[in-house]
Amino acid sequence: MTAIRQQDLIDSIADAFQYISFYHPQDYIQALGRAWEREQGAAAKDAIAQILSNSRLSAEGHRPICQDTGIAVVFLKVGMNVRWPDATLSLQQMVDEGVRRAYLNPDNPLRASVLADPAGARKNTRDNTPAVLHYEIVAGDQVEVICAAKGGGSENKSKFAALNPSDSIVDWVLKTVPTMGAGWCPPGILGLGIGGTPEKAMLLAKESLMAPVDMHELIERQRSGAALTRLEALRLELYEKVNALGIGAQGLGGLTTVLDVKILDYPTHAASLPVALIPNCAATRHVHFYLDGSGPARLEPPKLEDWPAVSWSPDLQSAKRVQLDTLSKEEVATWKAGDKLLLNGKMLTGRDAAHKRIADLLAKGEPLPVDFRNRVIYYVGPVDPVRDEVVGPAGPTTATRMDPFTRMMLEQTGLIAMIGKSERGPVAVQAIQDNRSAYLMAVGGAAYLVAKAIKSAQVVGFADLGMEAIYEFDVQDMPVTVAVDANGHNVHESGPAEWRQRIASGEFKGIALATA
Ligand code: SF4
Numbered sequence: 001m002t003a004i005r006q007q008d009l010i011d012s013i014a015d016a017f018q019y020i021s022f023y024h025p026q027d028y029i030q031a032l033g034r035a036w037e038r039e040q041g042a043a044a045k046d047a048i049a050q051i052l053s054n055s056r057l058s059a060e061g062h063r064p065i066c067q068d069t070g071i072a073v074v075f076l077k078v079g080m081n082v083r084w085p086d087a088t089l090s091l092q093q094m095v096d097e098g099v100r101r102a103y104l105n106p107d108n109p110l111r112a113s114v115l116a117d118p119a120g121a122r123k124n125t126r127d128n129t130p131a132v133l134h135y136e137i138v139a140g141d142q143v144e145v146i147c148a149a150k151g152g153g154s155e156n157k158s159k160f161a162a163l164n165p166s167d168s169i170v171d172w173v174l175k176t177v178p179t180m181g182a183g184w185c186p187p188g189i190l191g192l193g194i195g196g197t198p199e200k201a202m203l204l205a206k207e208s209l210m211a212p213v214d215m216h217e218l219i220e221r222q223r224s225g226a227a228l229t230r231l232e233a234l235r236l237e238l239y240e241k242v243n244a245l246g247i248g249a250q251g252l253g254g255l256t257t258v259l260d261v262k263i264l265d266y267p268t269h270a271a272s273l274p275v276a277l278i279p280n281c282a283a284t285r286h287v288h289f290y291l292d293g294s295g296p297a298r299l300e301p302p303k304l305e306d307w308p309a310v311s312w313s314p315d316l317q318s319a320k321r322v323q324l325d326t327l328s329k330e331e332v333a334t335w336k337a338g339d340k341l342l343l344n345g346k347m348l349t350g351r352d353a354a355h356k357r358i359a360d361l362l363a364k365g366e367p368l369p370v371d372f373r374n375r376v377i378y379y380v381g382p383v384d385p386v387r388d389e390v391v392g393p394a395g396p397t398t399a400t401r402m403d404p405f406t407r408m409m410l411e412q413t414g415l416i417a418m419i420g421k422s423e424r425g426p427v428a429v430q431a432i433q434d435n436r437s438a439y440l441m442a443v444g445g446a447a448y449l450v451a452k453a454i455k456s457a458q459v460v461g462f463a464d465l466g467m468e469a470i471y472e473f474d475v476q477d478m479p480v481t482v483a484v485d486a487n488g489h490n491v492h493e494s495g496p497a498e499w500r501q502r503i504a505s506g507e508f509k510g511i512a513l514a515t516a
Contacts, residue, residue: 013098182251282445
């Protein structure tokens with residue numbers, strides 16, 4: 001029998017969530033480096049460079065890769081010969097204690113994003129607990145642990161279908177991925193769960209994402225003539241066909257949307273073909289370790305020299321510098337979709353809860369805490385700062401969630417432009433066009449890099465909302481791209497459409513999508 005101390009599991013979980021908050025898995029980073037090398041779309045290549053530079057900065061600074069430090073997901077496989085001689089807590093309580101310590105670590109506090117009473121008061125639990133724990137009792141005398149921090153943007157794009165047994169899984173995936181937009185911050189990984197029952201398929205899809213990115217090895221094996229299993233062949237087919245959709249990094253259009261496609265399957269009912277799809281985003285975060293009774297896990301830090309030699313800096317040649325403090329509606333209307341801007345000066349922030357409260361105040365005819373006239377709003381919920389930081393990692397959140405509020409903000413508050421990530425829906429694009437406004441896109445998954453552009457930050461409204469409060473940021477050369485302009489031109493439509501067509505034309509045959 002192996003004896004595992006309660007404290008060893010707690011300490012290991014706490015270390016693991018700190019570790020993955022600032023270290024990308026090396027397999028993901030290496031694959032992203034290869035994608036950067038072959039990318040031909042300028043906007044997509046710039047976005048990948050920001051994600052790579054951000055990754056290295058996070059690893060150096062031990063600060064989160066993304067401002068959404070995720071919901072904690074833990075997979076435990078507990079050997080039947082394991083004992084817990086000093087345990088006073090249940091497995092769920094041990095894991096939660098580790099998560100609590102990780103997220104409240106004063107050296108690198110992580111953002112607490114978990115809300116209790118999800119269908120009601122939605123109150124933040126303040127320490128990111130409880131974790132979502134999956135455990136199995138297996139043969140053996142050790143405990144296998146996988147810790148993953150899953151961001152809301154990618155989790156929200158999870159899909160499930162109860163297909164007919166005769167339906168094509170490939171067709172379903174190719175029809176479904178474009179409906180996911182860019183809110184899952186591609187380039188990432190698609191996890192598929194096939195078979196079992198609906199809940200089993202979802203769990204398989206999530207679990208499949210915990211395996212290393214190894215598509216390049218699969219491609220090499222295929223090239224060498226090795227026989228592939230049915231699931232390997234399906235992974236390869238989906239990898240090539242999803243990338244041929246042209247969605248590209250951040251949905252801007254380009255050669256790489258996915259770095260890998262993972263699949264796990266399970267026997268199913270003769271009448272059924274359940275299929276689940278869960279994406280992993282630019283902040284792919286997971287770590288795998290074992291406890292064998294000899295103490296807590298020791299997670300080796302990766303070597304910084306293993307990061308691809310890609311260093312992003314503001315593009316002063318092709319980007320336009322914008323002064324926010326003197327910005328006018330007329331100037332905003334001159335921006336064209338695809339323009340690269342470097343923002344300077346003061347902007348306001350606000351996301352879901354702030355928008356809801358603004359709507360409530362306006363409906364009651366009550367004053368707002370800040371004057372939005374001629375201002376730009378950034379959809380963000382930053383991580384708390386430490387040491388000499390003015391703000392912690394502060395990347396954009398998914399703008400689509402603010403679509404229902406966009407017309408109200410533009411027509412009732414005097415706001416002139418917005419910054420977020422991913423695409424806008426038709427309602428928001430129409431409101432932007434009607435008001436000659438613009439929507440600017442920052443790179444999701446480059447939160448620490450963006451935070452370096454923020455020179456001061458203060459809460460100016462709704463302080464009780466915590467990370468969802470309204471801040472005023474003073475920024476210097478913060479990089480954004482005009483994603484929707486005053487004429488309603490939308491790069492998230494035009495970019496993927498152009499790249500899909502160009503890929504289909506064979507223009508990039510020399511740069512195989514499947515290059516290892
Ligand atoms: S990279 Fe995008 S989807 Fe992933 S956690 Fe960050 S904001 Fe969310």
